[in-house]
Amino acid sequence: MSTHHTTTGTLNAGAVHALAQARHLLVDLDGTLVRQQEAIDGAARLLAHFHDRYAIVSNNSTHTAQGLSVRLRKLGLRVPPERIVLAGELAVRQLAQQHPQARVLLAASAALQRYARAQGCRLVSAEAEADIVLLALDMHFSHTRLSVIANALRRGARLMVTNADATHPGPHGRVVPETGALLAAVVAASGVQPWCVVGKPAPLLFEEGLRRLGAHAGRTVVVGDNPLTDGEGAARLGLACVLVGESPGAVAPTVAGLLVQPVSEAVEPAPQYRLSDSTSKVWRSVRTEVS
Incomplete structure (x- = not known):
């Protein structure tokens, strides 16, 4: 069991600040929101909180956005196809x-x-x-x-x-x-x-996600589970990144841990990869x- 993430409910100051300042999210899929045929704890709440201010940016090369939207709906995640960017x-x-x-x-x-x-x-x-x-x-x-x-x-x-x-x-x-x-x-x-x-970590998926959201890199946070793809890719574009899971630098075991600390009122409600x-x-x- 990794000890790199903090205890649930005590996110580090950097993660709290990044999420509090975030206007938009670029969110990884596998290992962050879903794990095969199940939604990960907190996934639906995170997407609901950011409402129309997030895009899923995934290395998935099996599905189309239309098909994946249907699949996610069955898992309780309502994500329109236009907010799904797939490799x-x-x-x-x-x-x-x-x-x-x-x-x-x-x-x-x-x-x-x-x-x-x-x-x-x-x-x-x-x-x-x-x-x-x-x-x-x-x-x-x-x-x-x-x-x-x-x-x-x-x-x-x-x-x-x-x-x-x-x-x-x-x-x-x-x-x-x-x-x-x-x-x-x-x-x-x-x-x-x-x-x-x-x-990922190439910039094309991140850039497309920003374009679809009309988002500015300085107010956008990447949420993922893989430092080699999500973390490195975010760094290449100067995007803040919050990692979850068991990887080094993860701030919570799942995205549910990101919701324990209240997000700033200034923001309108709305197992590992490896190479x-x-x-x-x-x-x-x-x-x-x-x-």
Whole structure:
């Protein structure tokens, strides 16, 4: 059990000040608001308190915002799709807008594949046809799929990845393998490093969240559970960050602990991620913006 967070009800002064001054929140999803098929204690109350002044900013590359909004509603979290920013959707939009003629080999969920087609992406299945491989969280990833992707990259296709998280937190202390675990296999098989990683800690998701809220960085706080993605990403943009969970620097076990201390009246009411050794090297060697 980590001892890095403070006792419930006694948030450190920095966290209290940041939340008291916050006009807007950018909130992580997995490990912060939800843990697989359950909402985390305090999640609904935190979102209700900030009402229309928050956006969820997540490395999720399985769902679309529309589908995730429906899923969250079933867990008691009412979040409109326009306030959900996802790495998978953002990666697809970047490709569609900046590389409209590229032939894309997409390893992803059926929902993200449908979204990519709707955005006008030219999806291909043969390794010889691919200009770009976009790797997302593909629950049906297989040896055959790995072979096709590795050989497409060896033939000269560029590798774009939604995020490099190796895992995200599951229930009962379990971990759920993430896109970064697939990335480790792809890099090992192909010898090719990513040309672009879209998700946190890269700035694109945070910037999109700020844009949708019309928010100013100086009055916006990031709430997350992962210092490698939420914490580092916030720091890159000069955003304050409050961490929850069991990570070093966490101020409370869950977001429920953020609500114990009263937030300033000036504000209108309203288990860990990790990067594998191989994928953590990605952050030191690749560009984090599509060019």
